[in-house]
Amino acid sequence: MATSHQDDTFKVVIVGGGIAGLTLANALQHAGVDYVLLEAKSEIAPSLGASIGIAPNGIRILDQLSCYDAIEGLITPVETVGLHDVNGKELAPRSDMFKLARVRMNYPVCFLDRQALLKILAEHVCDQSRICLSKRVATIEHFVDHVEVCCTDGTSYNGAVVVGADGVNSTVRREMWRAAEALESGLTSKEDRATLFAEYKCLYGISSPTAGLAIGNFEVTFAQDVSTMVISSKGGRVFWFLFGRLPKVCRAGEIPRFSRSEAEQFARENLDILITPTGVKFGHIWKNRENCTLVPIEEGDYAHWTWGRFACVGDSIHKMTPNSGAGGNAAIESAAALANAINSLKIAACNPSLEDVSHIMTGYQEERKFRVSETIKSAHQVTRFQALKGVKERLIAKYVLPVTVELGADSETDGWIGSTMLNYLPPPPRSLCGTMPFNPSQGRGKHESLLRRAIFALPLLAVGIWCFVVILKHLPFGLFTEILESGRISWDHDRSVSVIKTLFHIEFLDQMLRSAALAMVPSALAMDKPSALQMLTFITDTGLVYAIMLVEGARRANLFKPASLPFIFGLLAVNGIGVFFPLYYYLFYVLSPIATFAALDKRLTDRAFTLGVLPVLALSYYTPLFVAYCASSLELRYRALWMWHLFPVWTVVGQHVLAWTVMPKTIVTDRMQNPKRDLWAIRITIGSLTALSAAVWLSTLYQALRFGFSLSALFFPNDDIHTYLGGVRNMLVWDQLCFSLSSLLWMLYLFSDLKRAGMVRRSWSFVLGVLIGASVFGGTGAAVGVAWLWREEVLASRRHKDAVVKAKGS
Ligand SMILES: Cc1cc2nc3c(=O)[nH]c(=O)nc-3n(C[C@H](O)[C@H](O)[C@H](O)COP(=O)(O)OP(=O)(O)OC[C@H]3O[C@@H](n4cnc5c(N)ncnc54)[C@H](O)[C@@H]3O)c2cc1C
Structure with missing residues (x-):
């Protein structure tokens, strides 16, 4: 040189x-x-x-x-x-x-x-x-x-x-x-x-x-x-x-x-x-x-x-x-x-x-x-x-x-x-000062690996698969047919809901609903009080989580993602909530890294849809269930259960009808001028359903104490898989267990993102304490509701730790 x-x-x-x-x-x-x-x-x-x-x-x-x-x-x-x-x-x-x-x-x-x-x-x-x-x-x-x-x-x-x-x-x-x-x-x-x-x-x-x-x-x-x-x-x-x-x-x-x-x-x-x-x-x-x-x-x-x-x-x-x-x-x-x-x-x-x-x-x-x-x-x-x-x-x-x-x-x-x-x-x-401040650790070339997230979240998927296997194992398929064929439940087939029957494997579902309608006979309830109570907590918890899914479905960050189609998961869940909700959680977690929320307006939900969640769920989910529980006519209960089972369809139709007719359409301006405008609607919707879940849970505890049931008799499977009611009960118990476990796990995954991003500075023991405490005093549904609302407030008010923002912590 x-x-x-x-x-x-x-x-x-x-x-x-x-x-x-x-x-x-x-x-x-x-x-x-x-x-x-x-x-x-x-x-x-x-x-x-x-x-x-x-x-x-x-x-x-x-x-x-x-x-x-x-x-x-x-x-x-x-x-x-x-x-x-x-x-x-x-x-x-x-x-x-x-x-x-x-x-x-x-x-x-x-x-x-x-x-x-x-x-x-x-x-x-x-x-x-x-x-x-x-x-x-x-x-x-x-x-x-x-x-x-x-x-x-x-x-x-x-x-x-x-x-x-x-x-x-x-x-x-x-x-x-x-x-x-x-x-x-x-x-x-x-x-x-x-x-x-x-x-x-x-x-x-x-x-x-x-x-x-x-x-x-x-x-x-x-x-x-x-x-x-x-x-x-x-x-x-x-x-x-x-x-x-x-x-x-x-x-x-x-x-x-x-x-x-x-x-x-x-x-x-x-x-x-x-x-x-x-x-x-x-x-x-x-x-x-x-x-x-x-x-x-x-x-x-x-x-x-x-x-x-x-x-x-x-x-x-x-x-x-x-x-x-x-x-x-x-x-x-x-x-x-x-x-x-x-x-x-x-x-x-x-x-x-x-x-x-x-x-x-x-x-x-x-x-x-x-x-x-x-x-x-x-x-x-x-x-x-x-x-x-x-x-x-x-x-x-x-x-x-x-x-x-x-x-x-x-x-x-x-x-x-x-x-x-x-x-x-x-x-x-x-x-x-913008709603998406400079963040040297985010943006093009710095995205989290989706594969890494997909592997990390496998336990969520595993719960769903496990639930599927266990339900199959415990499901008394033969018994349903046997019972029906033996005429112990008689139905006028001509009057059954034939159109709906073409959906899914409807014959089986129909049998399930008839069985459930039978199980809801007041006398049957009295005979099998623990099952009825278990079902009630399961149903209210599921309703709350489905409300969360509907809110997520209206979120800007979820556009073009599976989470924007909650009704698909709702329909699938008819075949096992504990099977298909974990699948939703898995896809949700994998496709929603924290960088998705780098812009404040990505958290925003379409208020026209969010405001509709509570009324449409009240009508399509809670009302048919109430009828199914209270009506003395077997057929009315059966029909109410059919109505209820199609709640994902009614909710999506109801939300759209409300959004197109009466609900205020503000998303276009909200995303620029008021990206927190939907927060109150979310707090009221999820807050009230969380309170309902907690109330049902507490009343269940009270009744368990009053009638002398142990919690394991309510929420854990037993080995009675040979009788018809035993089989149904065990299947629902497994379904609920997997649903609850995966829902709590989902929250832990979401909080792991928030903690890594420094948006939640509380220790893991505090987060776990909140989840456990809320589960004990309000049931797992309420725990999910509380945790999800906490996350919502965090997403609305805190920025990623590497985001350079004007006001500290804003
Ligand atoms: C039609 C058109 C539209 C565009 N519009 C946009 C746009 O809207 N936004 C955008 O971001 N980009 C745009 N670009 C691209 C952008 O113009 C270039 O990327 C940018 O100008 C590159 O700047 P530069 O300094 O690297 O090179 P240049 O702008 O080419 O500057 C090179 C300089 O070096 C000097 N020079 C060359 N050789 C020597 C030498 N031997 N000794 C000393 N000096 C020398 C030249 O005289 C010149 O001043 C556009 C490009 C085109 C062609």
């Missing part, structure tokens, strides 16, 4: 004064690191008619660098997104995802002139002599103790580290490969060098205000091989992008450049594309253009970002299509991550060794690589999706997009919540 002289100060040479280079310059200034920035152009912010969309992940860093105040004056936040096809037909309901994202992050998604952003970044560099214009870097020599950066004008600059922030056709990247090849042939593979390719081109520009475009709206038009994105920003200024597919995928070296006439030709071919359903066409915007440029849009996810004293940042090393507006923001994030690394290098040594530099730079790449690769992949897909490239994309646009558009804010904010920040500057106060 060549040697040369280097002075003793730790200096960084930044090549390129674009977004990445200028962000890094500002960040190094705050770290007190000596640097020089070399820019090829003669001015930092030329007027090229380009815009840039910045998002909370980039803005948060710009805020740390004190640049955001200046930006805020120039922008109008993007609020809503409209997705249309080429004929202006809406592909999905208009989404306010960016508005919701702003409430969560307390920063907007916004567009401004790229020139303005570069100007602001440059003006925040205190020592302007560090920005050297008209300095086109030509070659870089790498030495053991420094680098020498040589410009086309013959000047050269020495530094401990050289940073390539020189864009997609990076000279620094090329020089890094050259230096690496000279010493370690093979480190940079041919594939890595040929990573860059382009399949699409983009005509972008800025137009003056155009009639029909509302400020703050983002319009996307999906069309075969062509797509558009149009944003109407502050003062009605229109930022627009027209994408088209290239005739073939062009590899590095063969990517075309376009002339002005080619740009105009491309625009003329697409003047009739509808930008909005109200009739605004691309031609209208084109007519109002101030400036425009046609470029190929390269993509490239390089494997090696650094080598020796080289480090690349921004488009020079991670290049993506602009459809998701992420490239510039990723460049800002990478610049921040690199500044963190350089700062730690400066702290460690004034003149760091080559090994130290290599080591720290590798750490920089490791920190960023996963997130960047994911962002590149996602941008790649969005481009093809908007251009309706293939059958898959067309099917998704037609059938998936309309129902999943609501998840847009979730996917965006998941990418921002834990994004890189400068670790040597405090988080800006503004970033701490």
Whole structure:
């Protein structure tokens, strides 16, 4: 390796004064690191008619660098997104995802002139002599103790580290490969060098205000091989992008450049594309253009970002299509991550060794690589999706997009919540006030492993399987048939509920219900009081847990998850509550890691549905049971039991009817303005059913004492499986035992999440004490009710321990 002289100060040479280079310059200034920035152009912010969309992940860093105040004056936040096809037909309901994202992050998604952003970044560099214009870097020599950066004008600059922030056709990247090849042939593979390719081109520009475009709206038009994105920003200024597919995928070296006439030709071919359903066409915007440029849009996810004293940042090393507006923001994030690394290098040594530099730079790449690769992949897909490239994309646009558009804010904010920040500057106060505060341990790339959760939660599943086996073992199938066939219970088959019989294995169920109706004869109750009491506690506990499931079904966090379909589990549970509720608990736990609740509004339930839980359960669950218990007519009891058995159907119908007719529909505003609005409805619903469960439990204890039953006679199986009533009793006892055990276990699992997240700071002995105490004094149902309500309050009021929030513990 060549040697040369280097002075003793730790200096960084930044090549390129674009977004990445200028962000890094500002960040190094705050770290007190000596640097020089070399820019090829003669001015930092030329007027090229380009815009840039910045998002909370980039803005948060710009805020740390004190640049955001200046930006805020120039922008109008993007609020809503409209997705249309080429004929202006809406592909999905208009989404306010960016508005919701702003409430969560307390920063907007916004567009401004790229020139303005570069100007602001440059003006925040205190020592302007560090920005050297008209300095086109030509070659870089790498030495053991420094680098020498040589410009086309013959000047050269020495530094401990050289940073390539020189864009997609990076000279620094090329020089890094050259230096690496000279010493370690093979480190940079041919594939890595040929990573860059382009399949699409983009005509972008800025137009003056155009009639029909509302400020703050983002319009996307999906069309075969062509797509558009149009944003109407502050003062009605229109930022627009027209994408088209290239005739073939062009590899590095063969990517075309376009002339002005080619740009105009491309625009003329697409003047009739509808930008909005109200009739605004691309031609209208084109007519109002101030400036425009046609470029190929390269993509490239390089494997090696650094080598020796080289480090690349921004488009020079991670290049993506602009459809998701992420490239510039990723460049800002990478610049921040690199500044963190350089700062730690400066702290460690004034003149760091080559090994130290290599080591720290590798750490920089490791920190960023996963997130960047994911962002590149996602941008790649969005481009093809908007251009309706293939059958898959067309099917998704037609059938998936309309129902999943609501998840847009979730996917965006998941990418921002834990994004890189400068670790040597405090988080800006503004970033701490949203409903989804910065959390370095959450978000894209930091998700809990679902497989790990699935394995960890296996005991829940095991209880269900065990219950299934035990019930099968104890079920006196033969006896039911025998009893019926022997005519000991006579029924008018013609009058039986034949329609319902087609559901499930109805014959068997029907026999069960007739048997239960028989068991509920007052005299039978008197004869088998323990069974009746056991059934009563079981039924009230199940009702309470089903109410919890209905509330969970209305929760935003459970959209598109099994928990959003409680009636399926309710119907299945007809075949064994102790079998199918554990399955629900298992799926619920696995699919609801604590990060699901990173945004406060994810806990929120749809009040229109939550408010309906109590009345529909009262009507469809508790009333038929009351009739079945009290009616003297066997047939009435039988029919009441049939009504009761179909409670999952009645509840879902009832909730929807109420939600569509009388209940207040507030979820759309609640999720932004009042994410705790449903809490009272939940407290009253679950609180009252918990009280009912506890009352039934206490009355059971009282009656057991009064009539001299032991608790084991009530709640534990015996060996009477040969008589009909004995078999039914044992089956129900097993069912209840497994239901109770799995329900309590479910609560422990949910609390293990809360405790790991630091949201419950009470000790495990306290949590267990509450569960045991509530079980003793209110029964297991009430214990579940109390624990679940506790969890609800925690989710509504406490944040994850790593969330950086303004008010401690809020
Ligand atoms: C049409 C389009 C729209 C986009 N929209 C968005 C958006 O809305 N949001 C978003 O986040 N991203 C967007 N992007 C991506 C974003 O523009 C880039 O990711 C970002 O500009 C990368 O910044 P950079 O500093 O790494 O590179 P560049 O912006 O390319 O800057 C490189 C700088 O290095 C200088 N330079 C080059 N070679 C040399 C040399 N040899 N010596 C000295 N200086 C040199 C150049 O003059 C330039 O100033 C868009 C991209 C395109 C093409």
